[in-house]
Amino acid sequence: MSFHHLDQYAHIESPITHTPPVVRLLGTVVVAVGAAALPLGAWGHMAVLALLVGLIALLARVPARVMLLRVSGPLAFVVLASTAVLFLVPGQPVFHAGPVVVTDAGLLRFGSAIGRAVVALGAAVILVSTTGFPDLVSAFRDLRLPRVVTTSLGLAYRLLYTLVDEIERIERAARSRNVGAGARRRRQLAVGIAATALTRSFARGERTYRAMLARGYHGEMPSLRTRRVDVNSLIGLGLLTVTVLATTISAYMIR
Amino acid sequence: MQGDRCLAHIPDGFLSAPVIAGAAVLSAAALAVAVRRSQSRLGEQEAPILGAATAFVFAAQMLNFPLGAGTSAHLLGGVLVATLVGPSVAILVLFSVLLVQALLFQDGGIAALGANTLNVAVIAVVGGYGSYRWLLALVGMGTRRMIASAAAGAYVSVVLVGIAVAIELALSGTLPLVPSLVAIGGIHLLVGLGEAALTAAILAMLMRAQPELLRRESPPPPVRRKWVYAVTAVSMLLAVTAVYAASARPDALEAASRRLGLGESVASYFQSPFADYTAQIGGAWIAAAGGVMVVFAVGFGLTKMIVRTRRNP
Numbered sequence: 001m002s003f004h005h006l007d008q009y010a011h012i013e014s015p016i017t018h019t020p021p022v023v024r025l026l027g028t029v030v031v032a033v034g035a036a037a038l039p040l041g042a043w044g045h046m047a048v049l050a051l052l053v054g055l056i057a058l059l060a061r062v063p064a065r066v067m068l069l070r071v072s073g074p075l076a077f078v079v080l081a082s083t084a085v086l087f088l089v090p091g092q093p094v095f096h097a098g099p100v101v102v103t104d105a106g107l108l109r110f111g112s113a114i115g116r117a118v119v120a121l122g123a124a125v126i127l128v129s130t131t132g133f134p135d136l137v138s139a140f141r142d143l144r145l146p147r148v149v150t151t152s153l154g155l156a157y158r159l160l161y162t163l164v165d166e167i168e169r170i171e172r173a174a175r176s177r178n179v180g181a182g183a184r185r186r187r188q189l190a191v192g193i194a195a196t197a198l199t200r201s202f203a204r205g206e207r208t209y210r211a212m213l214a215r216g217y218h219g220e221m222p223s224l225r226t227r228r229v230d231v232n233s234l235i236g237l238g239l240l241t242v243t244v245l246a247t248t249i250s251a252y253m254i255r
Numbered sequence: 256m257q258g259d260r261c262l263a264h265i266p267d268g269f270l271s272a273p274v275i276a277g278a279a280v281l282s283a284a285a286l287a288v289a290v291r292r293s294q295s296r297l298g299e300q301e302a303p304i305l306g307a308a309t310a311f312v313f314a315a316q317m318l319n320f321p322l323g324a325g326t327s328a329h330l331l332g333g334v335l336v337a338t339l340v341g342p343s344v345a346i347l348v349l350f351s352v353l354l355v356q357a358l359l360f361q362d363g364g365i366a367a368l369g370a371n372t373l374n375v376a377v378i379a380v381v382g383g384y385g386s387y388r389w390l391l392a393l394v395g396m397g398t399r400r401m402i403a404s405a406a407a408g409a410y411v412s413v414v415l416v417g418i419a420v421a422i423e424l425a426l427s428g429t430l431p432l433v434p435s436l437v438a439i440g441g442i443h444l445l446v447g448l449g450e451a452a453l454t455a456a457i458l459a460m461l462m463r464a465q466p467e468l469l470r471r472e473s474p475p476p477p478v479r480r481k482w483v484y485a486v487t488a489v490s491m492l493l494a495v496t497a498v499y500a501a502s503a504r505p506d507a508l509e510a511a512s513r514r515l516g517l518g519e520s521v522a523s524y525f526q527s528p529f530a531d532y533t534a535q536i537g538g539a540w541i542a543a544a545g546g547v548m549v550v551f552a553v554g555f556g557l558t559k560m561i562v563r564t565r566r567n568p
Contacts, residue, residue, distance in 0.1 A: 036366040037272035075360035116268030155306025205307025
């Protein structure tokens with residue numbers, strides 16, 4: 001298993017990859033919060049934010065096909081989760097879908113949830129595509145997230161590859177040795193695999209920690225890629241924030 | 256039940272700005288307390304233990320456990336991790352997992368990260384671990400009792416997550432409160448059974464294979480145990496007698512719901528036998544007594560069932 005395919009546009013020269021990771025992270029949060037704060041049914045304003053995300057993707061040189069593919073996976077979960085909204089919210093009946101009645105208020109909330117989610121997911125996909133995980137951790141550090149959290153995230157990221165690979169191997173072996181086994185047997189196997197993963201992750205954590213101490217670790221994870229926040233990045237972030245704020249506030253003023 | 260990932264990890268687009276901001280402030284405060292406590296508890300071992308536990312929870316959430324009838328569930332892991340490394344470390348572990356899931360895999364929204372942290376890392380761990388410790392104080396120490404209490408705590412943690420998600424969605428105006436509680440809370444009542452079973456099974460396996468990994472819980476002193484019994488008895492007494500002293504005016508949540516206009520839009524999808532704390536036969540006293548007995552029976556039955564299963568595998 002590898003997460004390297006996620007940040008495949010991190011090493012491409014673009015105006016977005018030239019900005020420090022902390023600015024990219026803050027920009028993503030601004031777009032996600034701006035979209036979440038839009039009132040129900042603000043379709044035009046959602047479209048403006050979606051266009052903004054599309055423009056940033058263009059600047060980041062993330063192809064539209066990649067954007068659509070990566071957004072569609074999590075979006076399927078969002079659609080699944082928001083289906084209940086269609087018929088649980090009381091309102092004027094719009095149409096009957098079998099035994100349930102889809103209401104206008106339900107449709108409004110469903111559409112708004114999907115619209116906001118598309119914008120936020122698009123922003124998140126650009127961040128992940130253009131930023132490697134170690135850079136994200138350094139961005140958290142720049143945002144003064146507790147040191148213990150950033151250090152453990154860095155460690156977990158290194159452990160995760162080997163651990164997930166190991167779990168997949170054990171799972172495959174268990175499946176092949178138990179072809180045709182019933183749900184009870186498969187449950188027992190899954191519990192066994194989870195318990196094995198737990199003991200191995202703690203054992204690996206301990207070994208990794210000792211190895212780090214032997215290499216001079218003193219409680220701070222050093223980073224080879226340090227990029228200072230420059231004026232241009234701050235201006236870019238400021239412009240983005242003003243645009244998102246203006247879009248969100250105007251949505252409330254028009255109502 | 257594969258969909259519990261969607262429900263426990265709220266995506267962006269479902270919560271309103273005030274709920275996002277309020278949840279972010281509350282979870283930031285809880286994380287600050289957890290950081291301070293975990294540093295004093297683990298010392299310099301903090302980072303490797305947190306890293307290992309984070310990697311485990313992340314990997315375990317990728318494993319789906321077949322429940323039958325074509326459904327599967329995955330572990331949330333709050334109470335399991337809390338029994339291994341303590342509640343404050345568990346809060347940080349689950350926050351780290353949520354952060355990675357939201358940013359790398361878009362599983363749970365970025366704007367909704369504060370709410371997801373509040374639900375999955377804070378409410379689930381504090382509520383679930385608190386229930387575990389409370390049950391341990393009631394039933395006493397012992398391997399089977401620990402496993403049964405942890406299972407009950409895990410169940411409580413998942414149900415609390417469901418209730419918290421439902422309330423946040425209602426406060427955001429996405430769903431009316433009652434249908435939201437019935438739909439999301441109801442699903443989590445079922446998902447909680449899977450979490451309880453998984454927590455019990457993994458703990459039992461760890462106790463056999465590597466008991467040194469488990470956190471050593473000190474038995475409560477006799478005076479404290481008496482206090483736990485006393486508080487439990489007084490709570491039951493209050494639940495039964497306080498219905499007569501209760502005000503007929505709306506409570507804070509009801510008042511807030513009415514002010515937000517949620518009260519008018521609430522539709523009744525489920526007629527409870529004890530609706531508004533009143534039974535059709537016997538009135539408020541029977542409703543309170545029935546409620547207390549049902550809650551006690553569910554908790555007691557669940558604990559006994561798990562203890563018996565462990566004795567006769």
